Amino acid sequence: MKDYLSVKSGPQEFICGVGVWQILTEELTKRQLKKVLVLHGQASWEVAKKYFPMDSTVEFVFYDYRKKCTDENIAYFEGIATAQKVDGILAVGGGKVSDLAKGVAFKLLLPVIMLPTLASTCAAYTPLSVIYDEEGSLKRMDYYNRGIALTLVAPEVILDSPKELLVAGIGDTLAKWYEADAIINHRRNLPLEVEVAHFAAKKCQHVLLAKGREAVEALEKQTLNKAFVDVIETIIMVAGMVGGFGDEYGRSSGAHSIHDALTYLPESSKQLHGKKVAYGILVQLLIQGKWDELEELIPFYEELGLPTSLHELGLDLTIEEVELVSQKTAEIGEPIHFMKEEITPEVVSEAIYGLEKFRAG
Incomplete structure (x- = not known):
């Protein structure tokens, strides 16, 4: 054990309540984010898209996250985020897509926003990513020195999960x-x-x-x-x-x-x-x-x-x-x-x- 502690208490802002996804545009605008890369899964997006504010004035660039949080996948989406010149990264889904989004965002020094569709881990709250290798074995855990910018938890979305x-x-x-x-x-x-x-x-x-x-x-x-x-x-x-x-x-x-x-x-x-x-x-x-x-x-x-x-x-x-x-x-x-x-x-x-x-x- 170290002789000192490093406290990382959570996101800069955490909001839980019915309908909170509808304030996403307002919250992104407050943070001066105009173009955001949205990473999501296939099955979770089929459920989540009906709750997502598609009429937003913010420009969203949507990508399936490819079902893994690996160094290779983080590098892949770093390239996409850089090419698209986005202001932030947004994760819609569960633990792996959340960890992937954090990995990409913290490499590029961009704010990361969490819209969890599941209550399966604390990934939407914690500044860390669990990294796996391409075969699916645990490789390491990356701890970040910056918190998540915003987490919006809509109970009605999670009620719609398996x-x-x-x-x-x-x-x-x-x-x-x-x-x-x-x-x-x-x-x-x-x-x-x-x-x-x-x-x-x-x-x-x-x-x-x-x-x-x-x-x-x-x-x-x-x-x-x-x-x-x-x-x-x-x-x-x-x-x-x-x-x-x-x-x-x-x-x-x-x-x-x-x-x-x-x-x-x-x-x-x-x-x-x-x-x-x-x-x-x-x-x-x-x-x-x-x-x-x-x-x-x-x-x-x-x-x-x-x-x-x-x-x-x-x-x-x-x-x-x-x-x-x-x-x-x-x-x-x-x-x-x-x-x-x-x-x-x-x-x-x-x-x-x-x-x-x-x-x-």
């Missing part, structure tokens, strides 16, 4: 508490910023366990209610505050290290990020010997459809594949080593097998 993506977002965000607490709880004389991060992490757990089921039901019934808004703000905003205020104390530890190791198995790419992280929470709890907490989470997982085993992740791993995941998880430099427990490949594989045995019977 249920499985909200469930995955709940799984990913639930990890904020278990990972941050594993880093923070055995340390003393912590800075106030870390206390704020710890509080925000606990708030994530509290809101999701208390209101997650109701939020998923709201999406299924297409009924906008407070539980739904609270959950999507928790996933996008409160989760972003954990790492934003906590710096290294509020970032990933065990669950995300498990997720990152799973990305080395090509078949794991069929599963959503948040579901793999949710599985990683359970493995982390076994490493910590927290059986009571694991057993408390299982009913919640079962109700939402979060995976409680490799089998439920759709993975039937060989001994060699479990060894690979365990080795990658325990590599020097992985965030799992922020935990107080001594982490070795053997410790990880024992927890993986222990979870399978527990769920089998």
